[in-house]
Amino acid sequence: xxxxxxxxxxxxxxxALSELRARIAKHYPSATFEVGHGADPPGTYLVPIIDxxxxxxxxxLIGERLLEMQIxxxxxxxVFPIRPLARVLADLSQTGSSSSSV
Amino acid sequence: xxxxxxxxxxxxxxxAGADSELLSRRFNNAANRTxxxxxxxxxxxxxDAGAATPGRSGEWGHDFVQARFAGELIARxxxxxxxxxxxxxxxxxxxxxxxxxxxxxxxxQASRAxxxxxxxxxxxxxxxxxxx
Numbered sequence: 349x350x351x352x353x354x355x356x357x358x359x360x361x362x363x364a365l366s367e368l369r370a371r372i373a374k375h376y377p378s379a380t381f382e383v384g385h386g387a388d389p390p391g392t393y394l395v396p397i398i399d400x401x402x403x404x405x406x407x408x409l410i411g412e413r414l415l416e417m418q419i420x421x422x423x424x425x426x427v428f429p430i431r432p433l434a435r436v437l438a439d440l441s442q443t444g445s446s447s448s449s450v
Numbered sequence: 451x452x453x454x455x456x457x458x459x460x461x462x463x464x465x466a467g468a469d470s471e472l473l474s475r476r477f478n479n480a481a482n483r484t485x486x487x488x489x490x491x492x493x494x495x496x497x498d499a500g501a502a503t504p505g506r507s508g509e510w511g512h513d514f515v516q517a518r519f520a521g522e523l524i525a526r527x528x529x530x531x532x533x534x535x536x537x538x539x540x541x542x543x544x545x546x547x548x549x550x551x552x553x554x555x556x557x558x559q560a561s562r563a564x565x566x567x568x569x570x571x572x573x574x575x576x577x578x579x580x581x582x
Contacts, residue, residue: 388550389512389542403547404540404559411536418539419521424513428546436553 361392364417364425371410372396391424403429453504454497458582461490461571468564477560478548484563485545488537488570492519495530495574498581499523512542529577537566 365383372379382395398406406429407414417423451459464487471480492515496502501522504510516538523529541563548555555563575582 388546391513402556402559403553404543404562407536407540407543411539415520415536415539418513419517419525422517426542428543428551430547430551431553433552440554 360421361423361425364421364423365392365394368394368410368414368425368427369396371413372398372406375409376400376406386426389424389426391426394425394427396427396429397432398429399432399435403431452497454494454578455582457490457494457497458571458574458578461487461494461574464490465564465567465571468567472560472564475557477555477557480560481541481544481548481555481563484560484567485538485541487567488541489515491567491571491574492516492538494582495519495523495577498574498578499527499529501527512538530573534566534570534573537570541567 369381372381376396376398379396379398381397384393384395385391386393396406400406406427410427414425414427417425464483468480468483468487471477471483489510489512493502493510496515496518497504499522502514502518519538520535524532524535544555544559544563547553547559
Protein backbone atom coordinates (compact mmCIF):
# COMPACT_ATOMS: atom_id res chain seq x y z
CA UNK A 349 0.00 0.00 0.00
CA UNK A 350 1.18 3.52 -0.75
CA UNK A 351 0.53 6.06 1.96
CA UNK A 352 -1.16 9.29 0.96
CA UNK A 353 1.72 11.73 0.64
CA UNK A 354 0.07 14.92 1.75
CA UNK A 355 -0.35 15.77 5.40
CA UNK A 356 -2.50 18.90 5.37
CA UNK A 357 -1.79 21.57 7.93
CA UNK A 358 -4.26 22.37 10.65
CA UNK A 359 -5.44 25.48 8.82
CA UNK A 360 -6.78 23.37 5.93
CA UNK A 361 -8.55 21.07 8.35
CA UNK A 362 -9.96 24.01 10.33
CA UNK A 363 -11.26 25.61 7.13
CA ALA A 364 -12.88 22.35 6.07
CA LEU A 365 -14.55 21.95 9.46
CA SER A 366 -15.87 25.52 9.36
CA GLU A 367 -17.27 25.03 5.89
CA LEU A 368 -19.00 21.78 6.81
CA ARG A 369 -20.42 23.24 10.01
CA ALA A 370 -21.80 26.22 8.13
CA ARG A 371 -23.47 24.03 5.51
CA ILE A 372 -25.03 21.81 8.15
CA ALA A 373 -26.13 24.68 10.43
CA LYS A 374 -27.80 26.45 7.52
CA HIS A 375 -30.13 23.48 7.02
CA TYR A 376 -30.30 22.33 10.66
CA PRO A 377 -30.18 25.52 12.75
CA SER A 378 -30.60 23.62 16.00
CA ALA A 379 -27.62 21.35 15.30
CA THR A 380 -24.78 21.37 17.77
CA PHE A 381 -21.26 20.18 17.04
CA GLU A 382 -18.36 18.40 18.63
CA VAL A 383 -14.89 18.08 17.12
CA GLY A 384 -12.25 15.56 18.04
CA HIS A 385 -9.53 13.30 16.77
CA GLY A 386 -10.17 9.65 16.14
CA ALA A 387 -8.21 6.56 15.20
CA ASP A 388 -10.68 4.47 13.22
CA PRO A 389 -9.98 5.82 10.66
CA PRO A 390 -7.23 8.21 11.74
CA GLY A 391 -8.33 11.81 11.33
CA THR A 392 -10.36 14.71 12.60
CA TYR A 393 -13.98 13.97 13.36
CA LEU A 394 -16.82 16.47 13.10
CA VAL A 395 -19.77 15.19 15.09
CA PRO A 396 -23.01 17.08 14.38
CA ILE A 397 -25.82 16.34 16.80
CA ILE A 398 -29.09 16.57 14.89
CA ASP A 399 -32.62 15.50 15.76
CA UNK A 400 -33.65 13.53 12.67
CA UNK A 401 -34.98 10.06 11.88
CA UNK A 402 -32.07 9.09 9.68
CA UNK A 403 -28.69 10.78 10.14
CA UNK A 404 -27.66 9.73 6.63
CA UNK A 405 -29.93 12.46 5.20
CA UNK A 406 -27.22 14.91 6.22
CA UNK A 407 -25.05 13.60 3.40
CA UNK A 408 -27.52 14.79 0.79
CA LEU A 409 -26.27 18.21 1.84
CA ILE A 410 -22.55 17.68 2.36
CA GLY A 411 -21.73 14.28 0.82
CA GLU A 412 -20.22 15.49 -2.45
CA ARG A 413 -18.22 18.26 -0.82
CA LEU A 414 -16.95 15.94 1.88
CA LEU A 415 -15.76 13.47 -0.75
CA GLU A 416 -13.93 16.27 -2.55
CA MET A 417 -12.21 17.21 0.68
CA GLN A 418 -11.23 13.62 1.41
CA ILE A 419 -10.21 12.55 -2.09
CA UNK A 420 -9.02 15.63 -3.95
CA UNK A 421 -7.83 17.80 -1.08
CA UNK A 422 -6.64 14.74 0.84
CA UNK A 423 -7.96 15.93 4.15
CA UNK A 424 -8.49 13.34 6.81
CA UNK A 425 -11.77 14.85 7.91
CA UNK A 426 -14.77 12.67 8.69
CA VAL A 427 -18.34 13.50 9.66
CA PHE A 428 -20.15 11.21 12.08
CA PRO A 429 -23.59 12.63 12.84
CA ILE A 430 -25.37 11.47 15.95
CA ARG A 431 -28.86 12.02 17.33
CA PRO A 432 -29.59 13.50 20.75
CA LEU A 433 -29.47 10.82 23.43
CA ALA A 434 -33.07 11.54 24.45
CA ARG A 435 -34.21 10.80 20.91
CA VAL A 436 -32.20 7.58 20.78
CA LEU A 437 -33.65 6.40 24.09
CA ALA A 438 -37.18 7.37 23.06
CA ASP A 439 -36.85 5.37 19.84
CA LEU A 440 -35.44 2.42 21.74
CA SER A 441 -38.37 2.49 24.18
CA GLN A 442 -40.80 2.59 21.28
CA THR A 443 -39.06 -0.34 19.58
CA GLY A 444 -39.05 -2.22 22.86
CA SER A 445 -42.80 -1.68 23.34
CA SER A 446 -43.66 -2.75 19.83
CA SER A 447 -41.42 -5.83 20.13
CA SER A 448 -43.02 -6.89 23.39
CA SER A 449 -46.51 -6.41 22.00
CA VAL A 450 -45.84 -8.78 19.08
CA UNK B 451 -5.62 -17.81 -6.68
CA UNK B 452 -4.30 -14.25 -6.95
CA UNK B 453 -4.63 -11.47 -4.38
CA UNK B 454 -7.56 -9.77 -6.14
CA UNK B 455 -9.52 -13.02 -6.14
CA UNK B 456 -8.65 -13.60 -2.50
CA UNK B 457 -10.01 -10.18 -1.49
CA UNK B 458 -13.16 -10.67 -3.55
CA UNK B 459 -13.72 -13.98 -1.77
CA UNK B 460 -13.34 -12.17 1.57
CA UNK B 461 -15.84 -9.56 0.40
CA UNK B 462 -18.33 -12.25 -0.56
CA UNK B 463 -17.90 -13.96 2.80
CA UNK B 464 -18.50 -10.69 4.65
CA UNK B 465 -21.50 -9.94 2.48
CA ALA B 466 -22.97 -13.36 3.20
CA GLY B 467 -22.48 -12.57 6.89
CA ALA B 468 -24.23 -9.22 6.42
CA ASP B 469 -27.17 -10.91 4.67
CA SER B 470 -27.47 -13.40 7.48
CA GLU B 471 -27.31 -10.72 10.20
CA LEU B 472 -29.88 -8.62 8.37
CA LEU B 473 -32.21 -11.60 8.17
CA SER B 474 -31.74 -12.13 11.91
CA ARG B 475 -32.51 -8.42 12.51
CA ARG B 476 -29.07 -7.78 13.99
CA PHE B 477 -28.65 -4.50 12.16
CA ASN B 478 -25.45 -3.34 13.88
CA ASN B 479 -23.70 -6.59 13.00
CA ALA B 480 -25.05 -6.33 9.46
CA ALA B 481 -23.57 -2.83 9.13
CA ASN B 482 -20.21 -3.98 10.44
CA ARG B 483 -19.93 -6.87 7.98
CA THR B 484 -21.22 -4.69 5.12
CA UNK B 485 -18.40 -2.22 5.61
CA UNK B 486 -15.76 -4.93 5.41
CA UNK B 487 -17.47 -6.44 2.38
CA UNK B 488 -17.15 -3.08 0.63
CA UNK B 489 -13.55 -2.46 1.67
CA UNK B 490 -12.44 -5.92 0.57
CA UNK B 491 -14.37 -5.60 -2.68
CA UNK B 492 -12.77 -2.22 -3.39
CA UNK B 493 -9.29 -3.63 -2.66
CA UNK B 494 -10.02 -6.47 -5.05
CA UNK B 495 -11.03 -3.97 -7.74
CA UNK B 496 -7.89 -1.90 -7.17
CA UNK B 497 -5.66 -4.96 -7.42
CA ASP B 498 -7.45 -6.27 -10.49
CA ALA B 499 -7.10 -2.88 -12.21
CA GLY B 500 -3.43 -2.60 -11.26
CA ALA B 501 -4.28 0.60 -9.40
CA ALA B 502 -2.66 -0.32 -6.10
CA THR B 503 -0.26 -2.81 -4.64
CA PRO B 504 -0.17 -4.00 -1.07
CA GLY B 505 2.62 -2.80 1.19
CA ARG B 506 4.79 -5.17 3.14
CA SER B 507 2.54 -4.88 6.16
CA GLY B 508 -0.41 -6.04 4.08
CA GLU B 509 -2.58 -3.29 5.56
CA TRP B 510 -4.99 -1.11 3.63
CA GLY B 511 -6.09 2.17 5.20
CA HIS B 512 -9.63 3.43 4.72
CA ASP B 513 -8.55 6.79 3.29
CA PHE B 514 -6.19 5.17 0.80
CA VAL B 515 -8.74 2.61 -0.43
CA GLN B 516 -11.48 5.24 -0.69
CA ALA B 517 -9.25 7.73 -2.50
CA ARG B 518 -8.00 5.18 -5.01
CA PHE B 519 -11.37 3.51 -5.62
CA ALA B 520 -13.42 6.70 -5.96
CA GLY B 521 -10.66 8.88 -7.39
CA GLU B 522 -8.92 6.50 -9.75
CA LEU B 523 -11.39 3.76 -10.70
CA ILE B 524 -14.58 5.85 -10.72
CA ALA B 525 -13.59 9.47 -11.45
CA ARG B 526 -10.57 8.94 -13.71
CA UNK B 527 -11.01 5.57 -15.39
CA UNK B 528 -14.82 5.51 -15.15
CA UNK B 529 -14.85 1.77 -14.57
CA UNK B 530 -17.72 2.00 -12.09
CA UNK B 531 -20.89 4.02 -11.70
CA UNK B 532 -20.56 7.29 -9.80
CA UNK B 533 -23.39 5.97 -7.60
CA UNK B 534 -20.70 3.89 -5.90
CA UNK B 535 -18.47 6.88 -5.17
CA UNK B 536 -19.51 7.24 -1.55
CA UNK B 537 -20.17 3.62 -0.69
CA UNK B 538 -17.07 3.26 1.46
CA UNK B 539 -17.86 6.48 3.30
CA UNK B 540 -21.49 5.55 3.85
CA UNK B 541 -20.79 2.06 5.11
CA UNK B 542 -17.93 3.32 7.29
CA UNK B 543 -20.30 5.80 8.96
CA UNK B 544 -22.79 3.04 9.66
CA UNK B 545 -20.06 0.83 11.09
CA UNK B 546 -19.08 3.70 13.35
CA UNK B 547 -22.66 4.03 14.51
CA UNK B 548 -22.83 0.28 15.09
CA UNK B 549 -19.50 -0.06 16.86
CA UNK B 550 -18.95 3.19 18.76
CA UNK B 551 -22.10 5.29 19.17
CA UNK B 552 -24.97 4.93 21.62
CA UNK B 553 -27.38 5.09 18.70
CA UNK B 554 -27.85 1.95 16.61
CA UNK B 555 -28.19 1.16 12.94
CA UNK B 556 -31.82 1.01 11.83
CA UNK B 557 -33.37 -1.65 9.64
CA UNK B 558 -33.72 0.88 6.81
CA GLN B 559 -30.06 1.90 7.05
CA ALA B 560 -28.79 -1.68 7.25
CA SER B 561 -30.98 -2.84 4.37
CA ARG B 562 -29.87 0.05 2.17
CA ALA B 563 -26.20 -0.58 2.94
CA UNK B 564 -26.43 -4.32 2.25
CA UNK B 565 -28.26 -3.66 -1.03
CA UNK B 566 -25.57 -1.22 -2.15
CA UNK B 567 -22.80 -3.59 -1.11
CA UNK B 568 -24.34 -6.30 -3.30
CA UNK B 569 -24.36 -3.80 -6.18
CA UNK B 570 -20.67 -3.04 -5.58
CA UNK B 571 -19.60 -6.68 -5.53
CA UNK B 572 -21.64 -7.44 -8.61
CA UNK B 573 -20.18 -4.44 -10.46
CA UNK B 574 -16.65 -5.55 -9.61
CA UNK B 575 -17.36 -9.06 -10.85
CA UNK B 576 -18.76 -7.65 -14.09
CA UNK B 577 -15.80 -5.34 -14.70
CA UNK B 578 -13.39 -8.19 -14.00
CA UNK B 579 -15.18 -10.51 -16.39
CA UNK B 580 -13.95 -14.02 -15.75
CA UNK B 581 -10.77 -12.94 -14.02
CA UNK B 582 -12.18 -13.01 -10.49
